[in-house]
Amino acid sequence: MRDFYGVTLDTPLMLGTAQYPSPAVLAEAFRCSRASVATVSLRREQGGGQDFWSLIKELGVHVLPNTAGCHTVREAVTTAHMAREVFGTKWIKLEVIGEEDTLQPDVFGLVEAARVLSEDGFEVFPYTTEDLVVAGKLLDAGCKVLMPWGAPIGSGLGLNNLFGLRAMRAHFPDVPLVIDAGLGLPSQAAQAMELGYDAILLNTAVAKAGDPAMMAEGFARALEAGRLAFDADPMEPRDMAAPSTPVIGKAFLE
């Protein structure tokens, strides 16, 4: 597996910690998911309670704080600094939201914030679109990981632009790529892995499932299946049938 700023993850799953029915359910979902990274928000639902932080630390996984809910470069940079203090990590999942209905990133603000934070020693995981030009500028700004969306946050629509995501993988073969946001089902996660993505980041699909732990288990297995499929070098699809036994020269014709 590719490394994320020098860290090799045991599994390709990054799991969010918001919106679970209770901390007990959250912990159980993490166990079942085998996630190796927990994303946490300093704002909104997670407010900053010490009890909640200790619970996250007890999960025993890497912590990736995010700047969820930030709409400007300045907000995002301030939140990143607070996160670094609270969690003692240089990692930051950078979100600069540009539009309220789709929660899609403001890519201009994103590139700017990525530059500011990278220069300040942060290791930035930018939540971006599949736009190749923006991706290139994020790398120029100092990012060594890219996190394109599958679909709008919390929508569960899956991989909305297969062409764009495939192009991104082909265009940046050596950059760790993470599908962040929009997945609702394990099959969609498997598809991301089959495309050669290095990890996926989820939250709502697990937290809002009727049985979060069971859904987490489903994602864990799908990720493994997708990874195996990619590593196994799948066959190329073709237009005509390709019989597995020869047709001409059959010994018995009816």
Added chain:
Amino acid sequence: MSAQVTIVGAGVAGLCAARALAWRGAEVVVWDREAAPGPHHCSWWAGGMLAPYCEAESAEPEVVAWGQSAADWWERAGAEVTRNGSLVVSLTRDRADLARFAKRTEGYRTVGAAGIAELEPDLEGRVSQGLFFEAEAHLTPRAAMAGLRAALQADGVRFRVGEVEPASLPGTVVDTRGFSARDVLDDLRGVKGEMLVLSCPEVSLSRPVRLLHPRMPFYIVPRGGGIFMLGATQIEAVGDRITARSMMELLNAAYALNPAFGEAEVVEIGVDSRPAFPDNLPRVVRDGAVIRANGLFRHGFLLGPWLGERVADMVMEARDARRA
């Protein structure tokens, strides 16, 4: 000889425990920091919904089971319980959330625009799809607490004012101090809740209305006389001030239900930390000579009766065991 019990903490947990114990003939003394129910009690800020079916959307099945008899219990305890059901609605864009809510709950019938207008004329034309939970009820927490306290006093329960350490008291002691018991309950945490009280005589509602909201379980509870309680955020933190975002979102949700709420007056802003265990379920446990009853989370009035009765069970079992 009747059982003698000292309860520390006169919020909804302590009052319910006192009620259950007094019903069973125990001699009860209740300690609290203050001389009356007030803002130092988490339950002072509660919504007062007795809605076990709706809670199934995000709570463990125990909440539904334990909350079944809450409305009857409160009536028996003398509280004014309004049995008008509760209504869950969503805006058109959040249709998927209503489908999800319906899938996770039972005890409702689906209502369309006409059904909603019939139940709540002031929501006509604002929302066109909802779930009506007919068997649910609500009460007014502050009135219920004051009434229960007065009834207990009339029944001979004595109330004392002061801060006492439960473990330092003699005899059978029940600790119902809520979040203040954090020093002895390691996995108790605070979940910040923010609420508003509005005065809006233009609008009238007959029952609690929940508007499905992407970031908080939003509800509006009519208190009568044009007064409405809007709640409530659930933030994993302890704090005593509302954020601008929470206030905006609460008001925005009310405004979406009926724009007349834009003209309402803000009567009160409430913030407190709900005491909760990791599974968000209450617990009644013995800790040496003290019974710790805590963790009512967002279910103070729904599960307070259950908690009070479990405390009484535990006290009576111990007394019977001593006699045997």
